[in-house]
Amino acid sequence: MDSVNKWAPGSAYGPVLSQTDLYLLQSELQLNPILEGTHGDFHLLFNIATGQTGGFNPDSRDRDLAFTAKDEPATLPRVTQLIIITEISPWCTIVKNERGVNLGDVCTQIWKDYAEHNVTDAEFASLPPRLQDQVKRMSTMRGAGAGGNWAQYYTPQATPSRFKRYDWLRERTFFDSLKKKDTYTISRLGYKAPNIFVMDLMA
Numbered sequence: 001m002d003s004v005n006k007w008a009p010g011s012a013y014g015p016v017l018s019q020t021d022l023y024l025l026q027s028e029l030q031l032n033p034i035l036e037g038t039h040g041d042f043h044l045l046f047n048i049a050t051g052q053t054g055g056f057n058p059d060s061r062d063r064d065l066a067f068t069a070k071d072e073p074a075t076l077p078r079v080t081q082l083i084i085i086t087e088i089s090p091w092c093t094i095v096k097n098e099r100g101v102n103l104g105d106v107c108t109q110i111w112k113d114y115a116e117h118n119v120t121d122a123e124f125a126s127l128p129p130r131l132q133d134q135v136k137r138m139s140t141m142r143g144a145g146a147g148g149n150w151a152q153y154y155t156p157q158a159t160p161s162r163f164k165r166y167d168w169l170r171e172r173t174f175f176d177s178l179k180k181k182d183t184y185t186i187s188r189l190g191y192k193a194p195n196i197f198v199m200d201l202m203a
Contacts, residue, residue, distance in 0.1 A: 007032055009071035009102070016078045016100040021117065022194050029075040029194045034103060037177035042069065046175035048201070049142065051111035064145040070104030079195050084178065085188060086199040089168050090123065092189075093199075108137040110175070110199070114165040124163065131170075139167040169201060 017027065042065060045054045053067040065132040074082060078100030084093040095101050124132065159195040166173055178197040185192045 006076065007069070007072045009073075009135075015169060016080055016098070018080050019195070022079060025175045027077060027194055029077065029079065031178060031180075031197070032069075032072055032074050032076075032103060034069055034072070035178045035197075037122075044175060046107050046110075047173055048111055048114050048169065049164075049173040050177060051107070051115060051153050063101050067093050067103075067107075070102065070107075072103050074101045074103055075195070081169065081195060082106065083193070083196045084184070084199050085196070086201060088172060088201060089165065090126075093163060100167065107175075116168070117165050119165055119168055121137060127168075134170050135163055135167050139163045142167065171203040172201040174202050176202045 015021075017025070021027075021169040022029075032045050035041060037043065041057050041059075042055045043058050044185050045056065045064075046052070046067075055065045055067055056063065057065060063095065074095075080096060080098050082101050083097040084095065084106070085091075091113060091114045095108050095203055097105045103173075119135070124135070127135065136149065177200050179200060180190045185196050189196070
């Protein structure tokens, strides 16, 4: 089976591994090339702040492509749960699908985690003052959740006091890729597992 067709949507991939199965088998997971950023014909464009997904062919960047691979499995073997962390935020995204996590599940859950939750006061206070100012500025520029209106619609008095998690990311709100970084995972979570991946982001 060639490397593209084996990611075709469907259920003919053998059993979906549960969290327990993964630990018992200690099975290595192969990540979908779209999530790895290594797919030859499609580079994912996923904006975590807006949830918009699309893509382009690296060889012809002038044309936008639809994200038609949403139903492809995120990993082989398929799993019921993926855990995604990133080095520039303190949160952990858990993506679940009992039939096997697919690419659409990954994008939807990351977007929900960052768009539907506010930064807590304690989390905000943990940032150095310089980064606090950057988060405030990005939140104002994004229109503080008001449909993406830019800063010209805001007076200085309208600076928001609550910030979305995507504001914490500042300008780096575009998904780049997922990687295995076991050393970082252990330092962050205290353990590693085959289904824990680190998300790289870009501006």
